[in-house]
Amino acid sequence: MNRSCVRFFQLGLPLFMLITVSNRTWGAELTVQIRSPKDGSQITQEQAYVLIGGKAAVETGGSGSVDIFLLLDVSGSTAQYAGAEFAEFSQLPNWYVNLRPGKCPGIAKAGSFNLRNSILSAEIVAGRRLLGQLNSETTRVGVITFGEEVWLRQPLTHDFEQVRSALELIYKRGPDGGTNMVDAIRVATDELLGKGKSEKYLDSIKTLLLFTDGFPTRPTADCSSADADLAINAAQLAGKAGINVHVFALGEEALSNPRAAVGIARESGGTYTAVTRPADVLAVVDKISAVGVDSIQVTNETIQQKALQSRLAVDGFFASAVPVVEGLNRIQVLGRASDGSIGRDTITVHYQPGGNRSLALEVFLEREKNLKLEVERLGKSPDPEGH
Amino acid sequence: MTSRTVMGWSLAFWVVTFLQSNQSASGQSGRPEEVTFPSGNLVLHGFLYRPRGNGPFPAILYNHGSEQNPGAKPTLGQFFSSQGYVFFVPHRRGHGRSPHDSFVESLRAQGLGGIVALHETHIEDQLAGFSYLKQLSYVDVNRIVVAGCSYGGIQTVLALEANAEQKLGLRAALDFAGGAMSWRSSSLQARMISAVRKATIPVLFIQAENDYDLSPSRTLAGELEKLGKPYKLLIFPPYGNTHEEGHGRFCGQATNVWGPAVTSFLDASMEK
Numbered sequence: 001m002n003r004s005c006v007r008f009f010q011l012g013l014p015l016f017m018l019i020t021v022s023n024r025t026w027g028a029e030l031t032v033q034i035r036s037p038k039d040g041s042q043i044t045q046e047q048a049y050v051l052i053g054g055k056a057a058v059e060t061g062g063s064g065s066v067d068i069f070l071l072l073d074v075s076g077s078t079a080q081y082a083g084a085e086f087a088e089f090s091q092l093p094n095w096y097v098n099l100r101p102g103k104c105p106g107i108a109k110a111g112s113f114n115l116r117n118s119i120l121s122a123e124i125v126a127g128r129r130l131l132g133q134l135n136s137e138t139t140r141v142g143v144i145t146f147g148e149e150v151w152l153r154q155p156l157t158h159d160f161e162q163v164r165s166a167l168e169l170i171y172k173r174g175p176d177g178g179t180n181m182v183d184a185i186r187v188a189t190d191e192l193l194g195k196g197k198s199e200k201y202l203d204s205i206k207t208l209l210l211f212t213d214g215f216p217t218r219p220t221a222d223c224s225s226a227d228a229d230l231a232i233n234a235a236q237l238a239g240k241a242g243i244n245v246h247v248f249a250l251g252e253e254a255l256s257n258p259r260a261a262v263g264i265a266r267e268s269g270g271t272y273t274a275v276t277r278p279a280d281v282l283a284v285v286d287k288i289s290a291v292g293v294d295s296i297q298v299t300n301e302t303i304q305q306k307a308l309q310s311r312l313a314v315d316g317f318f319a320s321a322v323p324v325v326e327g328l329n330r331i332q333v334l335g336r337a338s339d340g341s342i343g344r345d346t347i348t349v350h351y352q353p354g355g356n357r358s359l360a361l362e363v364f365l366e367r368e369k370n371l372k373l374e375v376e377r378l379g380k381s382p383d384p385e386g387h
Numbered sequence: 388m389t390s391r392t393v394m395g396w397s398l399a400f401w402v403v404t405f406l407q408s409n410q411s412a413s414g415q416s417g418r419p420e421e422v423t424f425p426s427g428n429l430v431l432h433g434f435l436y437r438p439r440g441n442g443p444f445p446a447i448l449y450n451h452g453s454e455q456n457p458g459a460k461p462t463l464g465q466f467f468s469s470q471g472y473v474f475f476v477p478h479r480r481g482h483g484r485s486p487h488d489s490f491v492e493s494l495r496a497q498g499l500g501g502i503v504a505l506h507e508t509h510i511e512d513q514l515a516g517f518s519y520l521k522q523l524s525y526v527d528v529n530r531i532v533v534a535g536c537s538y539g540g541i542q543t544v545l546a547l548e549a550n551a552e553q554k555l556g557l558r559a560a561l562d563f564a565g566g567a568m569s570w571r572s573s574s575l576q577a578r579m580i581s582a583v584r585k586a587t588i589p590v591l592f593i594q595a596e597n598d599y600d601l602s603p604s605r606t607l608a609g610e611l612e613k614l615g616k617p618y619k620l621l622i623f624p625p626y627g628n629t630h631e632e633g634h635g636r637f638c639g640q641a642t643n644v645w646g647p648a649v650t651s652f653l654d655a656s657m658e659k
Contacts, residue, residue, distance in 0.1 A: 225552060249504070255574035256581070258504040266490050266508065274500035276574075 030293065030343035032056045032335040039347040044355040049308060049321045051361040055135075056335035056343065057316040058292035062203035066139045066290050066315040067156050069188045070127050072170060073212040074147040075179040076100065077253060078120040079113040080213070083277035084378040086125050089116045097174055119250055119278040120175050123211045124167045126248075126285040129374070130209075131160045132367070133286055133313040142191055142198055145170055146184035148177025148219055155191060156198035181216035181260065182227060185234040185245065192243055207290035207314075208238065208245040210264065213278060215257045225259070232263035239268035246270040246288045250278040283375045291316035294336045298322055301330045301346075309368045319364055324351040417468060419459040421484070424477070426515030432484035433477035433516060434459035435523075436468040442525030445657060446473035447561075448517050450535030450542040452635060457483045466642040470650055473526050477516030479509045499572040506538075506578070510545050517546075517555065530657050532559045536638035540565020541579060544607065547590065548582035559656035560590045561649060563638035566603035567594065576606070583607045589617040591652045593645055597625035597633030621648055 034054040037043060043050055057064060079097045095115040115121060131141065140156040143166045154166035187196065188208050194200025216227040235245050245268040247261045254261060255274055265272035271288055275281045289312070298307035298320040310320040322331055332346045419434035438444055447467050451457035460476050467474040478485040481492065491508055494501040513533075521528050533550075535543040540562045550557040569575055583590070590611060592604035601622060608620040623644055626637040637644070 252574050252577065255500065256503055256577035259507045262494075262504045262507045271493060272490075272501070272504055274494075274497050274504060276500045 028058050028060055028292075030056065030335050030337040030341050031059045032296070032333050032343040032345040034331070034333055034345045034347050037347070037349055040349070041347075042350045042352065043324075044352040045358045045361075046354065046356065047358055047361055048324055048351070048353065049361060050324050050329070050331070050349060050351065051358060051364055052298055052307075052318075052320045052322055052331060052333065054318055054333060054345065055316050056291070056293045056296055056312065056318060056333070057205075058337050058339075060205070062205065063201075064138060065201060065204040066134075067142075067192055067198075067201060067204045067206050068130075068134070068139065068290060068314065069142045069144060069156070069192060069208050070130075071181075071184050071188055071208055071210040072120075072123045072127065072143065072145050073179060073181075073210075073214065073250075074120060074145045074170065074173070074175050075214055075217075076147070076175050076177055077179075078123070078175045078213050079115060079118050080109075080251070081113060082117055082119045082122040082251075082279040084279035085117045086121055086279070087374065087377050088125060088128070089121055092116055095174075099175075115171070115174060117279075118175070119213045121171065122250065122278045122281050124171050125374075126211065126281045127167050128164060129282055129371070130285055130314060131163055132371075133311065133317075134160070134315050135313070135317045136160050139315040139317075140198075140201070140204070142188075143167065143170070144184055144188050144191070146180045147175060148180065150180050150183040150187050152187060152191065152197060155196070156201075178217040178219060179212065179214045180218050181210070181212060181264075182218055182230045182234055185210070185231060185238060185264070189234070189238045189241060189243055192238075193241055205290055206241075206243045208243060208268075208270070209248070209285075209288075209314075210245055210261075211248045211250060211281065212254055212261060213250040214253050216260045228260035228263065231260045232267055235264035235270075236267040239270075244268050244270040244290070246273070246290075248273050248275055248281055248285065250275050250281055252276075279378050282378065286314060288314060289316065289338065290314050292338050294338050296320070296336075297334045299332050299334070300324060301332050302328065309365060311364075311368060311371075321361060321365055324349065326351055326353055417461075417465040419461070419464055419476075421459075422519070424515060424519035426480065426512045429480055429486050429488070431478060431480060431486075431512055431515065433475060433519075434464065435476075436464035436474040437525060438468050438471050438473070442473075443527035444471060444473045444525055445530035445532070445558075445653075446475060446520055446523075446526045447532045447534050448513070448520055449474060449476045450513055450533070450539030450546075451476055451478070451482065452535075452537035452539050454635075455482060460639065462640050462642060466646060470653075472532075472653075473520070473523070475516065475520050477512065477519070479512040485512075499569060499575070502569055502572055503574050503578045506541055506545055506575075510542060510549065513542050513546060514549060514553075514555075529556065530558055531556070532561065532653060532656070533557050534561035534563070535565065536563040537565065537568060537635060539563075540567075540603075540638075541569075541575070544579050544582050547586040547588070551585040551587045557588055559588050559653060560586070561652075562590060562592050562604070562607070564594045564598050564604070564634055565592075565607075567599045567601070567634055570600045570603050579603065579607060580610055583610050584614060586611060586616055586618075589619070589652070589656045591649065592618065592620045593623070593638070593649070594621075595623045595626040595633040595637040595641075595644075597627070597630060598637070599630045599634055619652055621645070 142156040
């Protein structure tokens with residue numbers, strides 16, 4: 001070992017470790033837990049893939065339950081074309097709504113728009129897409145809409161069918177008025193903190209997903225930047241109460257005037273996602289994490305092969321189809337947290353070909369195929385920014 | 388020469404050398420001083436040049452481009468300080484000597500889609516730099532000009548809006564090629580047009596003919612023309628042989644080309 005190497009181990013390495021350790025948040029580490037199958041399981045099935053399920057989350061000492069409020073912008077401008085047709089709305093009749101110029105100057109154009117392929121529809125489809133991936137046993141979802149007024153459409157519930165019904169009703173009501181983002185954040189914060197109609201869960205992880213195609217305008221406001229300041233302030237208070245606000249800015253109006261959206265995300269400790277073509281929100285809505293996990297990687301270490309399909313949901317639950325070979329298979333799930341730290345869990349399963357096909361595996365692969373198709377059907381997003 | 392004379396000259400030489408080195412350390416004599424200033428929870432860094440003397444001097448708040456390491460901009464610093472201006476180059480978060488910011492990185496990773504959001508975050512650093520500049524005893528707070536190149540030119544245009552809404556007291560703006568590399572973003576266009584319409588001070592738009600795109604200066608100048616607001620548009624002949632030379636090198640190095648026009652514009656703006 002030369003002199004510089006010795007010096008590194010004497011001085012550099014301890015310093016490096018000190019810096020690395022001091023940048024970590026003590027008491028909040030990424031935990032990855034494979035919940036099924038159990039370690040040492042014997043699996044006999046036709047398919048040479050095993051369905052792995054579990055949860056990854058940056059543990060903060062709570063119960064691990066997750067509360068998510070969807071804040072949907074239903075302002076008049078959400079009647080505008082989202083940039084693509086949505087397959088699940090294709091059976092619905094055309095529904096044209098007239099968009100009048102807003103009170104505050106923006107770039108939304110007046111005209112008649114078909115709600116079937118509107119920005120509002122994109123928000124609803126994105127909400128439904130999320131519901132299909134969350135774990136209703138430990139995750140609750142609520143819905144608030146904000147236009148001219150703010151409405152609690154669905155208090156936090158484990159019953160996702162109720163949430164789906166609320167989303168359906170929101171579509172039927174259609175868009176209306178301004179963008180009262182300020183009160184929406186305030187009402188959602190109260191709901192998450194148990195001060196509203198939702199049952200109080202003290203130690204849950206609390207998250208707001210805010211979808212907007214514009215900027216804040218309260219009914220009583222004068223279109224000044226005061227509304228943006230109030231919205232940022234509301235998000236700051238939410239952040240102090242442990243509530244992250246993840247903002248999806250949909251389309252040109254939101255992207256060209258994002259001061260409030262950026263401030264809301266930043267001050268609450270959330271994220272800001274720019275969605276140039278609103279329909280593409282489907283492709284990005286499940287990329288964020290309420291539990292601080294960026295990604296998972298599932299590998300069969302015995303044969304050094306990665307999973308065929310993996311899905312990490314917003315609430316940290318994951319599922320994955322991993323290839324297996326006859327005999328013992330050592331399977332590892334490696335999670336990566338937003339702060340770069342990693343966590344892992346490993347199990348061993350014994351696979352025997354034969355017997356029946358695994359229905360759960362087929363359902364998972366079929367669902368993954370559909371989720372992928374849903375995004376592919378939207379077509380290629382124009383680049384850059386639709387021009 | 389007597390020994391007393393030699394000692395006298397030596398002492399004089401030492402005193403002069405000491406004074407010069409002292410001036411250099413505080414940003415005089417064309418050498419920058421590295422300074423720090425707060426922006427939100429962060430402590431940002433920047434470089435400061437000052438003319439000889441006690442002031443108060445007019446000042447230029449210079450917004451660097453999107454380069455990762457903007458440095459001290461010595462050519463510009465020496466040029467403007469030799470013209471009697473304090474020249475300040477704050478490093479925005481995520482650039483140069485200022486700290487990394489993961490939120491800024493997440494916006495940057497979104498490319499053109501997140502460009503306006505990134506600017507909205509960075510303008511807070513620019514305004515923090517402005518606050519720092521204003522409290523320097525040798526800066527004339529009534530004669531501060533905002534300037535910038537490329538990404539910094541966009542920041543300069545956004546400062547026009549902040550100046551109008553927050554009554555910052557800026558006197559003029561120099562936009563070197565702001566948006567020339569990102570004008571294809573329709574949201575950025577909308578944002579810059581909205582900001583420039585609110586201008587309450589004279590704006591000088593400068594580009595070389597072989598820059599990536601001349602549309603930003605022409606469009607923004609056109610907006611001010613329509614509103615009857617004071618502006619000047621200068622398109623210089625091609626500088627160098629490439630778009631990059633006509634863009635970054637032109638604003639960062641070609642003081643011999645644009646220097647007289649810029650000082651003339653600044654003189655006129657300061658007189659009012």
